[in-house]
Amino acid sequence: MHDGNGGKDDGDARARPPAIGPSGHIPVLxxxxxxxxxxxxxxxxxxxxxxxxxxxxxxxxxxxxxxxxxxxxxxxxxxxxxxxxxxxxxxxxxxxxxxxxxxxxxxxxxxxxxxxxxxxxxxxxxQLDEAARGFSFRHEGPLDMRMGRDAAMSAAEIVNEWDEARLARLIRRYGEEPAAGRIARAIVRARANAPILTTRALAELVAGALPPARRHGRIHPATRTFQALRMAVNDxxxxxxxxxxxxxxxxxxxxxxxxxxxxxxxxxxxxxxxxxxxxxxxxxxxxxxxxxxxxxxxxxxxxxxxxxxxxxxxxxxxxxxxxxxxxxxxxxxxxxxxxxxxxxxxxxx
Ligand SMILES: C[S@@+](CC[C@H](N)C(=O)[O-])C[C@H]1O[C@@H](n2cnc3c(N)ncnc32)[C@H](O)[C@@H]1O
The missing domain is CATH 3.40.50.150 (Vaccinia Virus protein VP39)
Known part of the structure; x- marks a missing residue:
């Protein structure tokens, strides 16, 4: 969940910058x-x-x-x-x-x-930085999102197989996404032509389904949808x-x-x-x-x-x-x- 760069581990525990792992992964709190x-x-x-x-x-x-x-x-x-x-x-x-x-x-x-x-x-x-895991809309990769071998399904299976109403409920409930209905509709319409198999394809589709004000905000428009999928894939x-x-x-x-x-x-x-x-x-x-x-x-x-x-x-x-x-x-x-x-x-x- 955490990235960026910290500093050297010295001085008072409260004042010092956070310790980092070899990856540049900053542990929170x-x-x-x-x-x-x-x-x-x-x-x-x-x-x-x-x-x-x-x-x-x-x-x-x-x-x-x-x-x-x-x-x-x-x-x-x-x-x-x-x-x-x-x-x-x-x-x-x-x-x-x-x-x-x-x-x-x-x-x-x-x-x-x-x-x-x-x-x-x-x-x-x-996990976020490795494109092949499919967690991030910032990297092109397969729509996977399984954290481990024990997850029952991939994000691609949800996106391509669940019906529109169920998708909308998932995105609304786990993503707390107000435009869940529009996103679910856009997904169902797009997959009627071809299955949605990559992170970028889904991210672009979600962005296109949102009102213009949401497309250019501080938070990437697909953030909530990706979060909802990840939470469901990994229960x-x-x-x-x-x-x-x-x-x-x-x-x-x-x-x-x-x-x-x-x-x-x-x-x-x-x-x-x-x-x-x-x-x-x-x-x-x-x-x-x-x-x-x-x-x-x-x-x-x-x-x-x-x-x-x-x-x-x-x-x-x-x-x-x-x-x-x-x-x-x-x-x-x-x-x-x-x-x-x-x-x-x-x-x-
Ligand atoms: C935010 S990271 C932990 C970072 C860690 N505290 C550090 O300082 O480097 C969360 C990790 O928990 C693992 N994880 C998430 N859900 C899990 C579960 N149900 N069982 C075991 N591991 C899980 C993920 O695979 C991920 O590697």
Whole structure:
């Protein structure tokens, strides 16, 4: 999610420019995440989204052992190279898996419980910058957008196979795109002639479907549509909910959970999950009285709102603009039963 260039790692932690991975990938809210995790040497920390390894590097340098997950095999391969180069050895374990499975993966390796879990959601600049992955309208590539081998479908399948009404609902709901209906209509009309197979073809089609004022704004006209497709291809909201539940099961009492999100729908899921688990809101509908006593809180909120990046960080890394960090401490109550059903009946799982 993060790119640009930072500076050298020196001086006071708060004043210094953000550390960067070898890629020029700037980790967002890094110092805030480190302090939210209450690190101590020897702690066992799960980095649920390894990406460019920016968080993992900082955690290792602070003396923690890291179990890093990524569903993207390229991220894991990069992690192996970093481990070799830096001599981290067994202090960095790499797991190619979606974080929804983190509890099972840790159990299989006998690594439970853990001291902290951190999620840094979305895509990495590696994924955005590699044309062949099809994530970006800035690079010509196939309309793919799968983060890992476990994704059920590609963006091209959605664009060329879903009916107009379903496409419009997807683009409106996940992209929060006001012109979703016009875009869906344009897609269906265009694909009647030939399938839409590349990022540029889709980006141009979307731009052409928008009112002129939207075509030349600060944000690229296809941003919201691409985001909606990526979220559906990778079931990002369903993954997030399952990842949070898995983290709740994996953490020891007193352990920390920290989540950095970049999208209001993601942040809403995190906020709601933590509020429920902290006993701030009832899990059941407000129209239905609770028949049974709610479970004991499994988390304590350490801050009621979200932490946002400061102006300095946003100036150095514009992609940090929409970032929000929420964090909490695991209490010793058992993990709650997960009776919520799918996040989104139509698009999620
Ligand atoms: C924003 S990047 C993380 C950047 C990282 N914190 C750093 O400092 O370099 C997000 C990463 O999470 C991975 N990811 C996204 N959803 C995932 C999921 N459900 N399971 C595992 N990895 C996921 C992506 O493949 C991507 O590499």
């Amino acid at each position: 890094l110092q805030e995440v480190l302090s939210a995790l209450a690190l101590a040497p020897g702690h066992r920390i799960v980095d649920a989204t390894f990406g460019g390894g920016g968080y993992a590097r900082a955690l290792l340098e602070a003396g923690a052992d890291v179990i890093a997950f990524d569903r993207d095999p390229q991220a894991i391969a990069r992690g192996r190279e970093m481990r070799e180069r830096e001599g981290w050895g067994e202090r960095l374990r790499l797991v190619e898996s979606s974080f929804a499975r983190l509890y099972e993966e840790l159990a299989e390796r006998d690594l439970l419980p853990v001291d902290a879990v951190v999620f840094d959601l979305g895509v990495s600049s590696f 990002e909201l369903g993954q997030l909910r399952r990842g949070l539940v898995a983290a709740e099961r994996a953490l020891r009492a007193g352990g920390r959970l920290a989540v950095v999100s970049f999208h209001s729908l993601e942040d809403r899921i995190v906020k709601r999950f933590l509020a429920e688990r902290a006993g701030r809101i009832a899990g059941a509908s407000r129209h239905r009285p609770q028949l049974i006593a709610p479970p004991a809180p499994s988390f304590r909120l350490l801050k009621s709102g979200a932490v946002r990046p400061g102006a300095e960080e946003i100036a150095a890394n514009p992609r940090a603009r929409s970032a929000r960090l929420r964090f909490a401490e695991r209490l010793d109550a058992p993990a709650h039963d997960e009776g919520d059903g799918p996040i989104d009946e139509e698009f999620g799982s």
